[in-house]
Structure formats: structure tokens, C-alpha cells
Amino acid sequence: MHVIVVGAGEVGTNIASALEADHDVVVVDRDADRVESITYTLDVLAIRGDGTSIDVLEQAGLEEADMVIGSTDGDETNVVVCGAAKTVDDPFTIARVKKTDLLRTWERSEEAFGVDFMVCTDLETAQTVVDIASLPDARDVDSFANGLVRMAELEIDPESPVAGETVAEADRFESLTFAAIIRDDDVIVPKGETVIEANDDVVVIGSVESVRAFAASLTPTPTLEEADEIVIVGGSEIGYQTARLFESDGLEPRLVERDHDRARELAERLPRTLVLESDATDIDFLVREHVDESDIVVAALDSDEKNLLVSLLAKRIGVERTIGIVEAGEYVDLFETVGIDVAVNPRLVTAEEITRFTRERRTENLAILEHDRAEVLEIEVDRDSLLFGNRIRNVTSQLPDGVVIGAVTRDGELITPRGETVLELGDHVVVFVDTDVLDEVAAAL
Incomplete structure (x- = not known):
């Protein structure tokens, strides 16, 4: 896929970094220093110029572009970038904005401004804050499968009852999968005998109720529902x-x-x-x-x-x-x-939300953990997938280390994944993947 990213700030750089391995990425920015920096740090083509200019967009390959992303710090600039792209061809356009009023206008006006998808930074950030606040000691929270599945990264305090326990001992909740332990700079895919240590971050995937119950068991800190103030x-x-x-x-x-x-x-x-x-x-x-x-x-x-x-x-x-x-x-x-x-x-x-739209169509949702050390993907099973018609134990044996199938939903019902679970056409599978093996796993699934 040919992707043009206008804006080489923190958002644009993170998007380009996430896409560079699998796509042909061109980054446009007016700042010479940013262009030089991204040229030497990423495997992308960086162009100095005004992304609202048709000439500059054509230089970036607009006629062959599948996607154009406006990711500068200016709302109006990003909207103009998308509108300009639509005057030449019909790439999928994404605009990053801060003003919620602009988002509301776009939502009420179908395909307004030539923008196919709009991400509101302030609203996404506020939602992230509320999601994290909803679970005690959560460092990251995300939802999958239309809210049926919850992923949480939880910090293990020295006083936590699971500190020093094995994963098998800590696994006291139905519909819960221990997907990973993040310890210092290492991502560990846990087994039953893996010991959870103080100061680890534990990534769990499961039903909303089971994740909430597990989080509540770790600490006396009240849940959001119990919070007095x-x-x-x-x-x-x-x-x-x-x-x-x-x-x-x-x-x-x-x-x-x-x-x-x-x-x-x-x-x-x-x-x-x-x-x-x-x-x-x-x-x-x-x-x-x-x-x-x-x-x-x-x-x-x-x-x-x-x-x-x-x-x-x-x-x-x-x-x-x-x-x-x-x-x-x-x-x-x-x-x-x-x-x-x-x-x-x-x-x-914002970069995470935009990156979600650049994945293959079967990838319904995406969460990026610990600054790109790992990802959690929601994938719909089709006939070309390794998942189709296969038992989970057979699937995992054919995948590299660093992969955990955390949850499965079928016809709106949550299924706790077990080795003998057979995956069917149309199932939604939530998968934890270490970034080091992401490309290999994405190709197989």
C-alpha cells in the first residue's frame, strides 16, 4: 500500500514507523530538520514541502496513493490535505484534529471536507484516561469485539497478592487469559509455572467482568464505580x-x-x-x-x-x-x-488510532503496548487464514514464540480459548503479538 503522511511531528513519525516495514510510505513536512531526521531514522521517503499543495502531493505519489493521512498540528491544514487529495484521486483519507466541534460537524455531514475518517486527539485522550481510571492499577486498557473483550496492562505492586505466585496460581478467574508479562525491557509469554514478580506489568485479556475482578483483586484501590471522589x-x-x-x-x-x-x-x-x-x-x-x-x-x-x-x-x-x-x-x-x-x-x-486503519481489512482493532514492544490485534477469521478450521493448539504450534490467543468471540458470544477450541469462519480472535514477530504472524493469520 502506498501511504502519504503529511506532518513529520510525533504523530506522523509514529505512524510512519508503524508502517515502514509493510508499506511504501512517503512523509511530507515543511520543516527541513524534521525531514532530515526522519530520513536517517526510518526507511521512508521524506519530502520537504507544503502538504496542502497539489504539486507536492503529486511529487509524493498521490496518483498511486491508497491512503493520505493529515497529521500536522493544524486541524485546518489536515482537512485541506484530505480535500486536496480527493480532487486528484480517491485515496482513503484520515485527518487528525483537536477541535471536537470539527469532529461533530464531520460526523453529521457524510464525507464532509473530503475526509473518510477523522480522529479527534482530545476526545481520544479523554476516553483513554477514563478507560485507565476504570481499572485499579491499570497502565493501559482497550476493548475489542464490540466491547465483549477487554485487554488490560496492570502493574503488580510488591504488596499485591499475586506477587510471587505462578500464573497457574494467579489464574482464579473465568474467561481470563494471561497474555504477557512485561519485565524491565523484556516481553515474556507466560506459562503456568511462570512466576509473577513485584513491579511486573501483566497483560490480561478476557471478559469485561473477569478483567475487572482480576484488577480489583490486586489492590485495595477502589474501582471507578466505587470511587468516592x-x-x-x-x-x-x-x-x-x-x-x-x-x-x-x-x-x-x-x-x-x-x-x-x-x-x-x-x-x-x-x-x-x-x-x-x-x-x-x-x-x-x-x-x-x-x-x-x-x-x-x-x-x-x-x-x-x-x-x-x-x-x-x-x-x-x-x-x-x-x-x-x-x-x-x-x-x-x-x-x-x-x-x-x-x-x-x-x-x-492518536497515532495508535490512526495506525489501526492501515492494517489489513481483517484486522478490526489494534492496541499498541509499551511504546511498540507488543500489539494486541483483533482479527476476523477468513478462509485464507491459518486460524480457519484449526484447533488453537495446532495454530500456536505453527506460530513463533511471542504469540498468545487471548479471546474468541462467535456470534456475539465470548469463548474462552483452550487448546482444543476449533476456530470457525467469521470468528473474531484477539491475539497478543510481540512486535519482533509481528510481520510473520500477520502474514499467517
Whole structure:
């Protein structure tokens, strides 16, 4: 597939990196330094130029392009890129935007702006925050098979009851598969005798109920349904969307916003959220408003440094769990090390959502774990697949190490995969794959 990516920032670079092995990728950017950097780091063609220009798009191979992705930091630029591409040919077009109003307009106007698919960074980020908040100690959460299957990456604290247990001993829940253990820089496909160690990250796949029950068993931290207090710091669009999504789940969060006009606007738009006008970096305010009694604090201010500071202050006064927005991808690991329990990078969230649309048509959904160390794929079984008509034990024996079939759904019903399970045409199979063997596995499945 010939793919043109306009924008060589963090989103565009992550998309190009995910596609370079299997597709003919051309990246367009106006910044000479970015073009030079991507030329030397990725196996793609990088062109300096304005992606809204037909001449530049034609230089990038527009006439043979199967997909054009607008991934710059400008909403309007990305929409114009898609519209310009449609005037010459009919590639599949994807636009990255931040404005939710633009997304709503596109959703209500079929094929508006020449955009086939639109990804709203702020909304995707807010949804990721809410999904992570829904499970205690979750570092990543995703849903598959129309919500029947849940994947979660969970951190194992030293005090966790499963720390020191084997996988067989920890496997006390129906419809749950231990897909992987991430330990330091290693991805381990666990066997029954594999010992779960403190500070491991465990990836589990199963029914929503079983994953929630397993997560709850690891820690006394309350689930989202049990949370007495959720505080969102920052009335940014991400902060607003996060509060709105919490409200839609029946919760009543508090939101702290320093700007008077913005606080007033949010109070009018969020009927079930208590909006407080104050500076959340003031520890006296946090204590006075009993933020220390909160179960979850979400830091959604306008800078990474402020989000780190708020998280550190929240931890200091006794908040159980902090989730922070971190715009700079290179800071994610650092911030999680020094103060934020889970750092969510909007650009990585967006890149993952866009990358999902570049997979083969049978790949229904995709989750990228630990900064591309592993992926979880949802695949529909067709007649050309190794999966079709085969028992799971026969399938796994023909695949390389680093693959786990985590769940199967058939006609809207969840099937816990076992060695003797026979896979049928039209089944949806959720598969954990180590990135090192992804290409081989994708070709076979």
C-alpha cells in the first residue's frame, strides 16, 4: 500500500514507523530538520514541502496513493490535505484534529471536507484516561469485539497478592487469559509455572467482568464505580471531555480551573461536575478542599511540568492514584518514574488510532503496548487464514514464540480459548503479538 503522511511531528513519525516495514510510505513536512531526521531514522521517503499543495502531493505519489493521512498540528491544514487529495484521486483519507466541534460537524455531514475518517486527539485522550481510571492499577486498557473483550496492562505492586505466585496460581478467574508479562525491557509469554514478580506489568485479556475482578483483586484501590471522589485539574478541552465522559458513566467529578471565564463556561456545560475556580498548584487549596481524600486525580493542565507538579502535590497529600497528560512523548517514562502513576501522551494515543486503519481489512482493532514492544490485534477469521478450521493448539504450534490467543468471540458470544477450541469462519480472535514477530504472524493469520 502506498501511504502519504503529511506532518513529520510525533504523530506522523509514529505512524510512519508503524508502517515502514509493510508499506511504501512517503512523509511530507515543511520543516527541513524534521525531514532530515526522519530520513536517517526510518526507511521512508521524506519530502520537504507544503502538504496542502497539489504539486507536492503529486511529487509524493498521490496518483498511486491508497491512503493520505493529515497529521500536522493544524486541524485546518489536515482537512485541506484530505480535500486536496480527493480532487486528484480517491485515496482513503484520515485527518487528525483537536477541535471536537470539527469532529461533530464531520460526523453529521457524510464525507464532509473530503475526509473518510477523522480522529479527534482530545476526545481520544479523554476516553483513554477514563478507560485507565476504570481499572485499579491499570497502565493501559482497550476493548475489542464490540466491547465483549477487554485487554488490560496492570502493574503488580510488591504488596499485591499475586506477587510471587505462578500464573497457574494467579489464574482464579473465568474467561481470563494471561497474555504477557512485561519485565524491565523484556516481553515474556507466560506459562503456568511462570512466576509473577513485584513491579511486573501483566497483560490480561478476557471478559469485561473477569478483567475487572482480576484488577480489583490486586489492590485495595477502589474501582471507578466505587470511587468516592475524582478530581480533574485543568479545564482544557481534554479536562472538559474527561469530565463529560465521567458524567456519562454516572459519576460526579470535581474540576479545578484557574481562569474565571473558562470556569464559568465549564460550570454551565457540565451539570453534574462541581467546578472550582482556583490554582491547583496551591497545596493549601488542595488540603482545604480535601483533595487528599480523592481516589483519582487527573492532571490536564496546559503544560507537562504543571501536570507533574500537580501529581507530585497530590501524592504528597495522600491521593491514591494520579493520571497525567504528557504532551512530550520522551517524558512519559520519566514522569511515571518520578511522580505520575500513569502518563497519557495524546500524540501516541492518536497515532495508535490512526495506525489501526492501515492494517489489513481483517484486522478490526489494534492496541499498541509499551511504546511498540507488543500489539494486541483483533482479527476476523477468513478462509485464507491459518486460524480457519484449526484447533488453537495446532495454530500456536505453527506460530513463533511471542504469540498468545487471548479471546474468541462467535456470534456475539465470548469463548474462552483452550487448546482444543476449533476456530470457525467469521470468528473474531484477539491475539497478543510481540512486535519482533509481528510481520510473520500477520502474514499467517
